[in-house]
Amino acid sequence: MSDSIISVEHVFKSVTDSTGTLDILRDIDFVLNARETVAIVGASGSGKSTLLSIIAGLDTPTRGTVRLAGQDLFALNEDERAELRGNKLGFVFQSFQLLGNLSALENVMLPLELAGKPDARKAASEMLARVGLSGRLRHYPKVLSGGEQQRVALARAFVVQPAVLLADEPTGSLDFATGEKVMELMFDLNREQGTTLVLVTHDDAIAARCDRHITIEAGTNVHHVIEAAFKALARALRAAVALDPTEHGVPSTKGTLV
Numbered sequence: 001m002s003d004s005i006i007s008v009e010h011v012f013k014s015v016t017d018s019t020g021t022l023d024i025l026r027d028i029d030f031v032l033n034a035r036e037t038v039a040i041v042g043a044s045g046s047g048k049s050t051l052l053s054i055i056a057g058l059d060t061p062t063r064g065t066v067r068l069a070g071q072d073l074f075a076l077n078e079d080e081r082a083e084l085r086g087n088k089l090g091f092v093f094q095s096f097q098l099l100g101n102l103s104a105l106e107n108v109m110l111p112l113e114l115a116g117k118p119d120a121r122k123a124a125s126e127m128l129a130r131v132g133l134s135g136r137l138r139h140y141p142k143v144l145s146g147g148e149q150q151r152v153a154l155a156r157a158f159v160v161q162p163a164v165l166l167a168d169e170p171t172g173s174l175d176f177a178t179g180e181k182v183m184e185l186m187f188d189l190n191r192e193q194g195t196t197l198v199l200v201t202h203d204d205a206i207a208a209r210c211d212r213h214i215t216i217e218a219g220t221n222v223h224h225v226i227e228a229a230f231k232a233l234a235r236a237l238r239a240a241v242a243l244d245p246t247e248h249g250v251p252s253t254k255g256t257l258v
Contacts, residue, residue: 004067005163005196006032006055011064013050024050025061026220034163037190037197039207042216048200051216052168055198056089057081069163086115090157090165090195092186094172096149098141098156104128104148105137108156115160127155131185147178151185158189164196171203183209 013025024047032038040048053059055066057073066073069088073081091097098107105124112120128137131151141149150170157165170186171179183206190197201207 003033004031005034005036005069006198007065007067008051008055009065009067011051011054011061011066013047013054013059014062025054025216028064028216028220030214032196032198034196035194036212037187037210038199038212038214039210040198040200040214040216041202041204041207044202046216048216049168052166052198052200056091056166057085086111086160088163090160090162092150092153092157092165092167092170094169096141096146096153096173098149098152100141103138103140104133104144104152104155107141107152108159111156111160117160123159124155127159128152130189131155145178146174147182150174150178150182154182154186154189158193158195161193162195164198165190167197167199169200169202171201171206 008028008030011025011028012023014021014023016022028051040051042048050059054061055068057066057068057076060074068084071084073084076084098104099110102110105121105128108124108128109120112123117123125134125137128134131154133148133151133155136144136148136152141152144152150173153170165186167186171182174182186197187209189195197210199206199210207213
């Protein structure tokens with residue numbers, strides 16, 4: 001039985017205006033397994049954030065398929081996609097996306113209340129304590145620092161215990177030291193909950209902490225293609241060695257007493 005949680009199958013995205021057609025993504029194809037941490041990297045404008053939006057079902061591909069927990073996102077209507085997002089996904093954005101008229105506690109309670117979960121206040125309070133903000137429950141975003149706002153956003157994302165967390169440049173609006181603390185917290189929470197983490201970043205140090213990298217270049221996941229080629233070569237070499245190990249410098253075990 002497959003352990004895949006996200007399957008992106010030959011996805012293309014293009015937009016057309018009066019000047020012509022612009023290809024944003026071209027034949028993106030990969031599978032992510034449950035509990036993997038994956039960094040999507042590439043230059044600015046390469047299509048990373050567009051890909052993340054398509055994985056979330058917030059944007060639609062020109063062609064291709066995205067499956068989340070086995071369901072074809074774009075075979076669903078918008079209400080069905082929204083329900084699946086609410087049940088399976090958490091989001092963290094560069095710009096925090098907190099509601100300014102809600103306190104930290106109310107921002108974290110919101111996804112629980114929308115999902116009809118019981119004891120939303122208790123669960124939200126506990127998650128804010130987990131991210132070190134037990135003393136800031138009643139504070140509004142405008143009086144919180146950038147690091148505190150992003151910790152509220154992390155609490156809001158993880159409080160629903162999502163199967164997948166999608167994070168788009170989560171440290172992009174933070175200074176280096178604050179960003180390091182936020183990323184440490186994100187990876188800690190990810191390990192605790194066994195979440196699949198899909199992280200868009202331009203930071204090589206952050207990407208290095210993930211299990212896998214998918215590099216988008218000119219709309220194509222080039223490193224995935226290279227990785228697949230190397231894996232195919234390795235399989236071919238193993239098969240050749242298995243056929244005749246002595247030809248490849250591997251000593252024969254025939255006649256050896258074990």
